[in-house]
């Protein structure tokens with residue numbers, strides 16, 4: 476599959492890799508500007524990035540990875556002091572080691588509570604655990620027949636809440652759209668914006684509608700992007716939870732424009748709907764709209780703001 480052919484991704488060479496003593500076969504760590512480590516899992520198709528954000532008093536782990544291996548051991552190798560954890564949202568690929576913390580900060584939304592009570596059961600992973608989803612086959616130590624994410628405890632945070640890491644203040648910004656419990660963290664001290672799954676330079680998913688993933692909402696997605704856009708002068712860089720680690724702040728405007736064009740029933744000039752990606756999921760057409768350096772996947776029904784193909 477395509478992600479296998481492109482391994483390792485060329486963009487990693489832009490960043491300084493940090494050698495690890497533990498789990499170095501699975502995780503790759505990069506030192507990023509602004510006292511941040513990216514802890515990546517490039518050998519699984521999700522290409523998830525978690526971030527360890529270092530303050531003078533404590534560090535915050537932004538998402539806890541897929542859970543195939545213990546990310547907390549990597550985090551402790553990188554930072555010997557107190558480490559707290561927060562979730563960008565509660566999708567399975569970001570909560571894998573939540574249960575290893577006493578509690579994890581999560582947005583105060585029913586979706587976050589739903590997943591905390593259940594974890595991510597084995598059945599949810601479906602083809603995510605098939606061998607072709609892994610570079611070089613299954614990593615030693617992972618049992619794909621039984622893997623699951625256990626339940627965990629959360630502590631709710633609200634919009635505007637500040638998290639003090641010591642000489643580093645992170646602001647919670649509720650950004651529903653991808654999921655109802657999606658949030659971003661704005662590092663007011665360094666101008667870093669941690670975008671979770673709301674923005675990265677690959678397919679942005681706005682099509683979910685099930686208890687485990689919650690309901691995506693195109694209007695909410697656009698509102699969230701416009702809200703971030705209104706504060707973009709505070710932002711120096713976007714730290715993204717999948718694929719390329721860092722993106723430029725102006726990409727938020729591009730994403731807002733893209734969502735607006737979909738909701739208005741027309742894609743941006745010069746771009747066309749890629750009908751090859753249309754498929755059916757529970758009887759609903761799913762379509763992928765291509766834009767520059769990212770795409771948007773959504774339901775194609777009129778209710779979700781999709782295009783009319785008839």
Ligand SMILES: [Zn+2]
Pocket residue numbers: 564566653672
């Ligand atoms: Zn997600």
